[in-house]
Amino acid sequence: QKEVEQDPGPLSVPEGAIVSLNCTYSNSAFQYFMWYRQYSRKGPELLMYTYSSGNKEDGRFTAQVDKSSKYISLFIRDSQPSDSATYLCATSSNTGKLIFGQGTTLQVKP
Amino acid sequence: GAVVSQHPSRVICKSGTSVKIECRSLDFQATTMFWYRQFPKKSLMLMATSNEGSKATYEQGVEKDKFLINHASLTLSTLTVTSAHPEDSSFYICSARDPWGTSGRGGVFAEQFFGPGTRLTVL
Numbered sequence: 295q296k297e298v299e300q301d302p303g304p305l306s307v308p309e310g311a312i313v314s315l316n317c318t319y320s321n322s323a324f325q326y327f328m329w330y331r332q333y334s335r336k337g338p339e340l341l342m343y344t345y346s347s348g349n350k351e352d353g354r355f356t357a358q359v360d361k362s363s364k365y366i367s368l369f370i371r372d373s374q375p376s377d378s379a380t381y382l383c384a385t386s387s388n389t390g391k392l393i394f395g396q397g398t399t400l401q402v403k404p
Numbered sequence: 405g406a407v408v409s410q411h412p413s414r415v416i417c418k419s420g421t422s423v424k425i426e427c428r429s430l431d432f433q434a435t436t437m438f439w440y441r442q443f444p445k446k447s448l449m450l451m452a453t454s455n456e457g458s459k460a461t462y463e464q465g466v467e468k469d470k471f472l473i474n475h476a477s478l479t480l481s482t483l484t485v486t487s488a489h490p491e492d493s494s495f496y497i498c499s500a501r502d503p504w505g506t507s508g509r510g511g512v513f514a515e516q517f518f519g520p521g522t523r524l525t526v527l
Contacts, residue, residue, distance in 0.1 A: 302445065326513055337408075337497050337518035338448070382447065390501070390513055392438075394447040 297321060300383055300395030309404050313370040317383035317395045320364065324393075326386040327359050329368045331379045332397065338382055342368070373402045406432045408500045410519035417488055418527055425483045425522045427498030433478035434500035438516065439471075442495040454481045488526040497521040 300317040307313055315329075326345055330338035342357040344350045344366075350357045358367040366383055383395040407430040417423050427437055435456045440448040452473050453461045460473035470492075472484040481500075485492055499516040 300447075330518075335495075335521065335523065337410075337499075337520045339518065340515065343515075386513055390436075391450060391453070392448075392499075392516060393450075396447045397445075399445070 297393050298383060298385055298395040300398055302396045302398060304399040304401060306401045306403060307373055309373060309375060309402055311373050311402070313373050313377070313400060313402075315368040315370075315381050315383070315398050315400070317366045318364055319366065319385050321385075321387075322361070322364065323388060324385040327357070327366045328384040328386070328392070329357055330382040330384060332382060333379045341381075375402050375404050378402050406430075406500070406502050406517045408498065408517045408519040410498055410522050412522060413520060414523045416525045416527065419489050420487055422484055422486045423488055423524060425485075425496055425498075425524075427481045427483070427500065427519050429479045429500040429502075429517070432500070432502045432504070435478060435503060436501040437475060437481040438499045438501070439473060439481075439483050440497045440499070442497060442521075448497060485524065488524070490526045493524055493526045495521050495523055
């Protein structure tokens with residue numbers, strides 16, 4: 295079993311839709327959870343991080359962690375064509391190493 | 405956020421040659437840098453952790469004699485792919501940990517900033 299599982303998609307939505315991206319993880323010791331956005335042929339950039347359980351909101355983006363079910367989510371409201379990218383969830387081991395999911399490719403159509 | 409650069413952004417080489425990739429933290433000092441490899445439509449796989457002034461720590465299955473890592477200063481780490489073969493063709497990405505950043509996380513959990521990646525093609 296992979297430590298972090300993520301549906302690779304692709305996911306295609308119309309502009310303005312609410313997007314839901316999800317990951318599951320296996321190790322209950324993980325404490326930090328991140329979402330990265332990666333445009334084609336570029337390095338990942340951090341969108342949001344969450345410590346332990348709960349929600350965090352930043353503009354159109356909301357990150358959610360449910361440690362009881364080992365489930366992490368990213369919601370994008372009012373999606374825009376510029377949101378089209380690959381979204382990677384990640385968690386941090388106790389040594390600080392990042393463990394990434396496979397990434398979900400999102401396309402927002404005008 | 406902090407800026408990390410990589411050079412070159414793209415390299416094409418013949419089989420058997422060696423290729424060096426540089427990773428620089430431009431506006432902060434990074435005692436720890438990381439090297440990742442990413443195949444098309446796949447996740448980032450950590451190859452090794454590079455610590456300034458000491459030997460790199462390689463992940464299981466990564467050949468340390470093939471992927472040489474040097475972290476000679478607080479702002480520069482290099483990855484040399486020795487005797488490259490077509491199966492080494494991939495997207496290589498580095499990241500640098502900013503231990504004194506403003507993320508609110510410290511120590512080993514401090515934020516990592518990623519470079520733009522280097523596309524290596526071995527013919």
